[in-house]
Amino acid sequence: MFIRGYLRASTDLQDASRARESITAFASEHGQTVASWYTENASGAQKQRTELLRLLSDAQQGDVLLVESIDRLSRLHADDWKALRGEIEAKGIRIVALDLPTSHTAMKQTGGDDFTARMLDAINSMMLDMMAAIARKDYEQRRERQAQGITKAKAAGKYQGRKKDVEKRQKVADLLAANFSVRKAAAMAGASTYLVQDVKQNGV
Numbered sequence: 001m002f003i004r005g006y007l008r009a010s011t012d013l014q015d016a017s018r019a020r021e022s023i024t025a026f027a028s029e030h031g032q033t034v035a036s037w038y039t040e041n042a043s044g045a046q047k048q049r050t051e052l053l054r055l056l057s058d059a060q061q062g063d064v065l066l067v068e069s070i071d072r073l074s075r076l077h078a079d080d081w082k083a084l085r086g087e088i089e090a091k092g093i094r095i096v097a098l099d100l101p102t103s104h105t106a107m108k109q110t111g112g113d114d115f116t117a118r119m120l121d122a123i124n125s126m127m128l129d130m131m132a133a134i135a136r137k138d139y140e141q142r143r144e145r146q147a148q149g150i151t152k153a154k155a156a157g158k159y160q161g162r163k164k165d166v167e168k169r170q171k172v173a174d175l176l177a178a179n180f181s182v183r184k185a186a187a188m189a190g191a192s193t194y195l196v197q198d199v200k201q202n203g204v
Contacts, residue, residue: 001032001062001063001064002035002036002059002060002062002063002064003027003032003033003034003035003036003063003064003066003107004034004035004036004037004038004055004058004059004063004064004065004066005020005023005024005027005034005036005037005038005066005067006038006051006052006055006065006066006067006072006073007019007020007023007037007038007039007040007067007068007072008039008040008041008042008044008049008051008052008072008073009041010041010042010043010044011041011192012041012165012168012190012191012192012195014041016039016040016041017039019068019072020037020039022068022098023066023067023068023098026066026098027066027107030104030107030108031107032064032107034066036055036058038051038052038054038055039051040052040192040193041191041192041194041195042192042193042194043075043194044071044072044073044074044075044076044135044139045075045076045077045136045139046194047076047080047083047084050182050183050193051193052073056087056088056091056093059091059093060091060092061091061092062092062094063091063092063093063094064093064094064095064096064106064107065088065093065094065095065096066096066097067095067096067097067098068097068098068099069097069098069099069100069131069135070095070097070099070100070128070131070132070135071131071134071135071138071139072097073095073097073132074132074135074136075135075136075138075139076132076136077136078133078136081129081132081133081136085128085129094106095128097131099131100124100127100128100131102120102123102124102127103124103127103128105120105124106124166204168189168190168191168195169195169199169204170204171189171191172185172186172189172191172195172196172199173199173203173204175188175189176196176199176200182196182197182200
């Protein structure tokens with residue numbers, strides 16, 4: 001069994017590796033070790049995430065995709081979640097989330113009888129879909145509240161918009177100019193691959 005830890009935060013201002021310690025401890029409690037880490041700053045509502053795609057490309061039959069919670073893996077709308085689930089299942093990867101107890105059986109090397117295993121898989125599949133739907137609803141509600149706040153601030157003449165981190169963007173631009181790859185530039189600048197792509201396409 002190969003355990004692949006996935007860590008995600010939505011913005012560059014958040015620490016994507018925050019949950020690494022708790023995930024490591026969880027794996028240890030189940031007699032396992034996280035063999036590979038995939039860390040990125042990207043929206044969970046975006047399906048095309050560099051590190052998630054790399055994880056899916058690296059993974060083999062029987063591997064475990066280990067996350068702190070389902071909302072770290074997905075805030076996708078129903079169709080995109082269904083597509084992502086399809087990709088994961090097609091590769092024979094099992095999702096385990098710290099906040100989803102029904103998924104924890106995948107951390108065990110030994111299985112019970114086939115009927116019990118199938119029942120647990122069915123229950124876990126249903127719970128995964130439910131938690132993914134909750135994560136999406138939470139995302140949409142927060143976006144709605146944010147939009148309402150912006151509208152209110154604009155009406156009061158107080159809205160200034162989101163400020164760009166010009167210093168970080170310039171550092172990224174310099175790294176790209178020095179022919180570093182997107183992933184390497186992101187790591188060296190402490191930025192997300194999404195930001196690096198934006199600088200690459202739109203400049204500082």
